[in-house]
Amino acid sequence: MAEYSALSLLKNALSGNKDWKPAWRKPEPKPSYDVIIVGGGGHGLATAYYLAKEHGITNVAVLEKGWLGSGNIGRNTTIVRSNYLLPESIRFYDFSVRLWENLSHELNYNVMFSQRGILNLAHSPAQADEYIRRGNAMCHGGGDGVWLTPEEIARKVPGVDLSASARFPVVGGLLQPRAGTARHDAVAWGYARAADRLGVDIIENCEVTGFLREGDTIIGVTSMRGEIRARKVAIAVAGSTSRVLRLAGIERFPIESHVLQAFVSESIKPYLDCVVTFGGGHLYMSQSDKGGLVFGGDLDGYNSYAQRGNLPLVEEVMGEMVAMFPAVARLRLLRSWGGVMDMSMDGSPIITKGPLPGMYLNCGWCYGGFKATPASGFSFAWTIAKDEPHAINAPFTLSRFERGAVIDEKGVGPTPKLH
Numbered sequence: 001m002a003e004y005s006a007l008s009l010l011k012n013a014l015s016g017n018k019d020w021k022p023a024w025r026k027p028e029p030k031p032s033y034d035v036i037i038v039g040g041g042g043h044g045l046a047t048a049y050y051l052a053k054e055h056g057i058t059n060v061a062v063l064e065k066g067w068l069g070s071g072n073i074g075r076n077t078t079i080v081r082s083n084y085l086l087p088e089s090i091r092f093y094d095f096s097v098r099l100w101e102n103l104s105h106e107l108n109y110n111v112m113f114s115q116r117g118i119l120n121l122a123h124s125p126a127q128a129d130e131y132i133r134r135g136n137a138m139c140h141g142g143g144d145g146v147w148l149t150p151e152e153i154a155r156k157v158p159g160v161d162l163s164a165s166a167r168f169p170v171v172g173g174l175l176q177p178r179a180g181t182a183r184h185d186a187v188a189w190g191y192a193r194a195a196d197r198l199g200v201d202i203i204e205n206c207e208v209t210g211f212l213r214e215g216d217t218i219i220g221v222t223s224m225r226g227e228i229r230a231r232k233v234a235i236a237v238a239g240s241t242s243r244v245l246r247l248a249g250i251e252r253f254p255i256e257s258h259v260l261q262a263f264v265s266e267s268i269k270p271y272l273d274c275v276v277t278f279g280g281g282h283l284y285m286s287q288s289d290k291g292g293l294v295f296g297g298d299l300d301g302y303n304s305y306a307q308r309g310n311l312p313l314v315e316e317v318m319g320e321m322v323a324m325f326p327a328v329a330r331l332r333l334l335r336s337w338g339g340v341m342d343m344s345m346d347g348s349p350i351i352t353k354g355p356l357p358g359m360y361l362n363c364g365w366c367y368g369g370f371k372a373t374p375a376s377g378f379s380f381a382w383t384i385a386k387d388e389p390h391a392i393n394a395p396f397t398l399s400r401f402e403r404g405a406v407i408d409e410k411g412v413g414p415t416p417k418l419h
Helices: 008-013 042-055 089-099 103-107 123-141 148-157 182-195 238-247 311-325 373-386 399-403
Strands: 032-038 060-063 118-124 146-148 174-178 202-203 206-213 217-223 224-237 255-267 276-278 283-285 292-303 335-345 350-353 359-363
Touching: 008 359, 032 042, 032 217, 032 311, 042 060, 042 089, 042 182, 042 373, 089 103, 089 123, 089 276, 103 182, 103 335, 118 123, 123 146, 123 174, 123 224, 123 335, 146 148, 146 182, 148 174, 182 373, 206 292, 224 238, 224 373, 238 255, 238 335, 238 359, 255 311, 283 311, 292 311, 311 350, 359 373
Parallel strands: 032 060, 032 224, 060 202, 118 276, 224 359
Antiparallel strands: 118 174, 146 174, 206 217, 217 224, 255 292, 255 335, 276 283, 283 292, 350 359
8 A cells, every 4th residue: 555655756756646546436426335434434444444444344334424624533622642541441542543653655645643741730739639630540550641830841841831820820730751643634534545445335415215125134225326235333433323323213312412513713833732721610721733722611501413512612712721721812713513423321432333223323522532433443353243342342332321331431420521
């Protein structure tokens, strides 16, 4: 697949860049496949790639209702991290970070993964204790975490208000040096191109309208482009999960769909060389390669399938941003967007077989979807191919809600909007 190289750049430059192959084909759907993946976002494309690469299953169709990148994969703040507390989460997300570290080479596509680190600011002794505990858990689980004093924070992030008169005084911060950011569009394009080169059919503008069944068993889908049959049907549609499952007659499911807004400012000179989160509220911010400040905060707080939010949350996020970085108060907002978040009851994902025979499910990502893309695709592909979970996704089943074995990272109970 190594068609992107310094030599190919030179060769195509000499020919006027007329000989590049399309990044992926535009095939017509076949009557049947071994596996259909509903959802052409990051998780669906990654699953298709790992099915082909790791398991040799190439007779796969990825069905996307719009164009690639039109869903949450193109509507996030690009943060990659594994700074979790619970062992199940640490193992899963640290595995994902390890995949991220070699992803550009593996895909022969620059996903622009930058390990600039993420810094969680603490504003009280109690919060400092909580973050230090989290850092110890991360290190114990094989990850990385470093506690920074206010003096060390001042050297690393000069723009943070560390004055005694600050509304939210900073007492320290937890840094994960291996965390960072990646270009969300490039991740989708890289996985799509790599899966296509292995024989996967990526079919855009192909919305699923129903499911084909023999008794309770799912044997395919109906779509805007006709009936397509498959031995296995996998669903990876993020915030649209409940709508798609309703097409299969499943009316109740342990997730809610909420809107999460994100924003980018006008471009400025280099100001922030890591990701920073605000412990006095919910704000996370980084600076893109183009110079814009990319940031987001809490959910809008109401159930919705719309890719847009409302102004009260905009005001809240801007207020927290200026409290943390007073110097950015006069910056202009360039654009904003909304992603539809599939919020599970305990704030952790669901990667499992079922709930119907022939159906496989990947959902419930809350705020963790983008950063989990490689590990999600890897473990979901394993589950589909072998009809059993991989060790890293074995805890993330549907049955945990029946058994009470929830993976509640925030400890707020079964309240999705609080996760």
